[in-house]
Amino acid sequence: MKxxxxxxxxLASLFVGLAACTQDFEEINNDPNNPTEVPASTxxxxxxxxxxxxxxxxxxxxxxxMLMVQHFSQGEYAEDSRYNQNVSTFTASWNxxxxxxLYDLIAARExxxxxxxxxxxxxxxxxxxxxxxxxxxxxxxxxxxVNVPYSExxxxxxxxxxxxDAQEEVYSGLISELNAAISNITVGEPGFxxxxxxxxxxxxxxxxxxxxxxxxxxxxxxDVDAGTASTLVSxxxxxxxxxxxDEGFIxxxxxxxxxxxxxFVDNSINNRDDFAVSDVLVEKLEELNDPRLMAFAxxxxxxxxxxxxxxxxxxxxxxxxxxxxRPNPAIREATAPAxxxxxxxxxxxxxEAIERxxxxxxxxxxxxxxxxxxxxxxxxxxxxxxxxxxxxANPYDAGNWEESIGVQKWLALYTNxxxxxxxxxxxxxPQLEVPAAGVRSYIxxxxxxxxxxxxxxxxxxxxxxxxxxxxxxxxWDVN
Numbered sequence: 001m002k003x004x005x006x007x008x009x010x011l012a013s014l015f016v017g018l019a020a021c022t023q024d025f026e027e028i029n030n031d032p033n034n035p036t037e038v039p040a041s042t043x044x045x046x047x048x049x050x051x052x053x054x055x056x057x058x059x060x061x062x063x064x065x066m067l068m069v070q071h072f073s074q075g076e077y078a079e080d081s082r083y084n085q086n087v088s089t090f091t092a093s094w095n096x097x098x099x100x101x102l103y104d105l106i107a108a109r110e111x112x113x114x115x116x117x118x119x120x121x122x123x124x125x126x127x128x129x130x131x132x133x134x135x136x137x138x139x140x141x142x143x144x145x146v147n148v149p150y151s152e153x154x155x156x157x158x159x160x161x162x163x164x165d166a167q168e169e170v171y172s173g174l175i176s177e178l179n180a181a182i183s184n185i186t187v188g189e190p191g192f193x194x195x196x197x198x199x200x201x202x203x204x205x206x207x208x209x210x211x212x213x214x215x216x217x218x219x220x221x222x223d224v225d226a227g228t229a230s231t232l233v234s235x236x237x238x239x240x241x242x243x244x245x246d247e248g249f250i251x252x253x254x255x256x257x258x259x260x261x262x263x264f265v266d267n268s269i270n271n272r273d274d275f276a277v278s279d280v281l282v283e284k285l286e287e288l289n290d291p292r293l294m295a296f297a298x299x300x301x302x303x304x305x306x307x308x309x310x311x312x313x314x315x316x317x318x319x320x321x322x323x324x325x326r327p328n329p330a331i332r333e334a335t336a337p338a339x340x341x342x343x344x345x346x347x348x349x350x351x352e353a354i355e356r357x358x359x360x361x362x363x364x365x366x367x368x369x370x371x372x373x374x375x376x377x378x379x380x381x382x383x384x385x386x387x388x389x390x391x392x393a394n395p396y397d398a399g400n401w402e403e404s405i406g407v408q409k410w411l412a413l414y415t416n417x418x419x420x421x422x423x424x425x426x427x428x429x430p431q432l433e434v435p436a437a438g439v440r441s442y443i444x445x446x447x448x449x450x451x452x453x454x455x456x457x458x459x460x461x462x463x464x465x466x467x468x469x470x471x472x473x474x475x476w477d478v479n
């Protein structure tokens with residue numbers, strides 16, 4: 001990660017001096033304090049932060065994703081853990097993806113394509129970076145809301161009220177975009193020499209991420225389109241995916257509170273203390289004698305790790321909250337990173353691909369490497385045999401690989417609520433219970449279309465092909 005401090009200084013300045021950008025890139029505004037044209041690298045920086053911040057945010061992560069997979073329980077106001085969401089719950093997140101971050105990527109792409117000063121290799125690399133980010137973002141969007149605007153979403157002049165595409169068609173388009181982006185990469189030539197917070201313009205790193213993303217997309221659709229899944233997974237593993245923790249798609253937040261870790265902002269800046277680790281998580285970690293418990297949680301006032309029962313009424317939760325364990329303080333540090341796609345996930349996908357017969361290999365070895373990578377990510381090594389002992393006590397079960405992989409992936413994805421929720425929906429492990437106080441009789445498997453979208457694009461919502469309820473499973477979730 002080169003010149004990271006300079007990039008963060010530039011990013012921080014965006015929140016002071018840059019209010020917005022327009023689509024009229026041909027016009028030059030002579031007022032330097034209100035630019036209508038900005039460099040593609042600046043838009044890239046802004047999109048990288050905004051997307052990472054949104055995926056890691058209170059609204060989408062620890063107030064939704066982490067509650068849906070029961071990693072967290074809520075304190076005094078526990079309605080979200082009882083599935084009491086409504087059409088206003090997701091408005092800010094929907095707008096953040098569509099109206100802000102994705103449009104920054106589209107605008108940056110137009111600037112890159114129009115820049116005659118770039119040679120073909122650099123232009124291809126910069127375009128690839130922007131397209132890979134778009135694919136990563138849009139997969140999160142469609143996995144959250146299922147059928148979403150895609151083919152008409154980014155041309156408001158022609159489609160002011162974009163139609164909704166079926167999720168299968170969205171995935172088909174994302175696969176095509178990702179393959180094209182990978183083909184545009186020229187390793188050894190620069191990408192964005194400034195503005196790239198993730199990989200500092202290193203295209204070998206972007207290629208590894210793109211292939212790891214292709215692997216994830218392939219495994220996500222393995223139950224509904226085995227042929228395409230097999231092709232994607234084989235291509236990705238052959239081309240080269242993450243091989244170490246430090247190669248992962250990781251966003252490093254900064255100490256500046258404007259660009260700090262959302263867990264820190266929520267707790268230390270906004271003085272919120274609404275979440276404890278759940279009893280579901282604590283009991284599973286204790287059952288497995290898992291050392292990650294001390295990395296995931298803080299001790300309670302009794303000196304123990306005490307999970308807060310999940311999905312209680314407000315009064316019940318309030319009465320128990322004071323004695324429950326909060327998340328480990330390290331998770332709430334300003335600079336604690338967002339682990340958006342990790343080496344551990346890649347190894348879990350590889351183990352599953354072997355079990356499905358997509359690629360050859362030893363699934364148990366890949367699984368053990370995945371667990372080890374997660375342990376390492378959370379600060380544990382095997383210098384005294386702790387990881388080896390853990391794997392011996394909790395061995396891989398090839399006859400029930402969905403549970404082995406599902407439970408360990410659920411643990412490894414702690415703090416990445418949306419990804420944990422996606423994999424829980426797909427693998428169906430661990431088997432979570434609907435709380436007795438739940439407003440809905442099921443654990444939600446999609447988010448609701450928003451109040452803004454219902455008001456401004458109601459006809460398209462009505463013709464989206466699905467009911468606007470939280471029990472409509474994603475296209476790829478057939479189990």
